[in-house]
Amino acid sequence: MSALESPRAEGATMEGYNFAYLDEATKRMIRRAILKAVAIPGHQIPFGAREMPLPYGWGTGGIQVTASILGPADTLKVIDQGSDDTTNAISIRRFFRRVAGVATTEHTAEASVIQTRHRIPERTLREDQIMVYQVPQPEPLFRLEPRRAETKRLHALADYGLMHVRLYEDIARLGHIAKAYDYPVMVNGRYLMSPSPIPAFDNPKMHRMAALQLFGAGREKRIYAIPPYTEVRSLDFEDHPFRPIRAPHACALCRSTDTYLDEVITDDAGGRMFVCSDTDFCAERQAATAQEAAE
């Protein structure tokens, strides 16, 4: 058996694939990039992203990061827009069940690896958990400076006045900072980082999070990371401080008033309801309320 083959996990169901789909050399390359990323919080590390059996934009970066950190004993949770039961979440969960034979879950508390698109779970994460974010555009200065060579230089020199100009423009035109998602953050007081398109509401959760946070951008071929308990600050002005934005309602299902809400249109006559975007958290709260009522 060559050094590049790994012992097949118990219960893996797909024949002809290495554990967790990627070959061991690729995983090792990605792990090296991850180690480098953890060593320099917020800094984008290039890596050789592989073709994955799903299109760019569906989470190829996140899947590759997950594949290279997954072990047979891990429990995987996949969230798409906060929900565990949308197409992307279901397919990626099934993918890893088939190619790695790992256990999957919909409960945040039970998961050891959580791959996510657009949300951070409401439940506080622990040290033994890892968050993997799917990132479409890793470069926070992308809209402001089209040249990659130049943005690299700006990062190297920590020259981030440009991003503040953009925030200034928002306030000058609209009276407030209008960015509601993918809100830029400073990591460890050094690197400007795109938190992936999570709502600004989730930004404070990244600050000193106990779990390791990994970000994978497949199309752009970049990996970056926030180690546990790292300082993450959202950019703002002293007289226009950062505000996490949420819809001013209570969840129609669990009555929560401090979670991020989705607006769901229920009919074509203007009917709508606000429900928790984190389906697992909402279900748990509903179950707890039902139990209390029963007792």
Place this chain on the structure above:
Amino acid sequence: MTKPLLTAEGLTLRFGAIPALLDVAIDVSEGEVVAIVGESGSGKTTLLRVLSGMMTPDAGTVRWLGEEVHAMGEAARRRLMRTEWGFVHQNPRDGLRLNVSAGGNVGERLMAVGARHYGNIRTEALSWLAKVEIDAARIDDLPRTFSGGMQQRLQIARTLVTHPRLVFMDEPTGGLDVSVQARLLDLIRSLSRELGLSVLIVTHDIAAARLLADRILVMRRGRVVEQGLTDRVLDDPQHPYTQLLVSSVLAA
């Protein structure tokens, strides 16, 4: 005379076989306005680019307060460029961000050096727009809706907002009509006197040089052929080329 801020000696730069600069020496003191004049292709703009650290010479040194500019790291040079130095481009489109409002353009340098209070940045931007005679109501307009003269004045406001000690100007009045040129020159003169700025200005307009400069350097084919106090050089030109240059100025 006070101690020079910027000194350069022995600057030589060739583009292939073409010498752009040949053994050029120059110094600029605190509060002094120095003009570099000469015909097109005489190396004026190249000299400015070398002095401001944008280009590296083949030989020679440029020192800022005794520190060698080309030996500094890029980070240090950039910091210098946005704090103690300023650069006014000939074409305001090179120096402005056209998709950012006038206020944002003026505020950018402030934010780059760490200003994080929106109200203060706004107040400062308004006061600078007033200084360069741009209507305060246009603070949120994009520079592309401004006239050429206004764009150039906005570029000057944006450059001076962090109170640099030395400003490089590359033909700031180029491409503007005569009456706008006169107002702009007037503005540059009053601002530089008011703030005690040192200015290194490249121009081919002898009249502008006479109006603004304390000292003049005349360049031809990469060499400084004559230099001295403005009035001396223009009233009593010694070098044949300077004589030609001065005699070819059209009197209105």
